[in-house]
Amino acid sequence: MPVDRTYRVVTRGADSQLRVREYESKEKLLRIHTQVGIDDCSTDLSLRGLPVFRGLIGPMSEGKDIVRYESPDVFESLTKEWSVNKPKRRRRRINAEAVAAETNAT
Secondary structure (H helix, E strand, O other): OOOOOEEEEEEEEOOOOOEEEOOOOOOHHHHHHOEEEEEEOOHHHHOOOOEEEEEEEEEEEEOOOOEEEEHHHHHHHHOOOOOOOOOOOOOOOHHHHHHHHHHOOO
């Protein structure tokens, strides 16, 4: 049974803004970009066999039914942003009385 996928290509425009184009089928994407191979080593098995395009990084999974490709400069900048944004650590405060009671109980 064929999977309905959306193919998303993210590039950077002349004004440095991200430009996102979506294609409803692999064939429409193949009309615009030059295929140089197929993905045969992705750890996400649903991506294996998908095309690899000249000048784009991908395929990458973005949600259940979206396959994403990025230009190298977008990939680099988004990866840097992702690596800098560290999750905030949450501190748990322990009630001193509860700890003392627990210690005395044992």
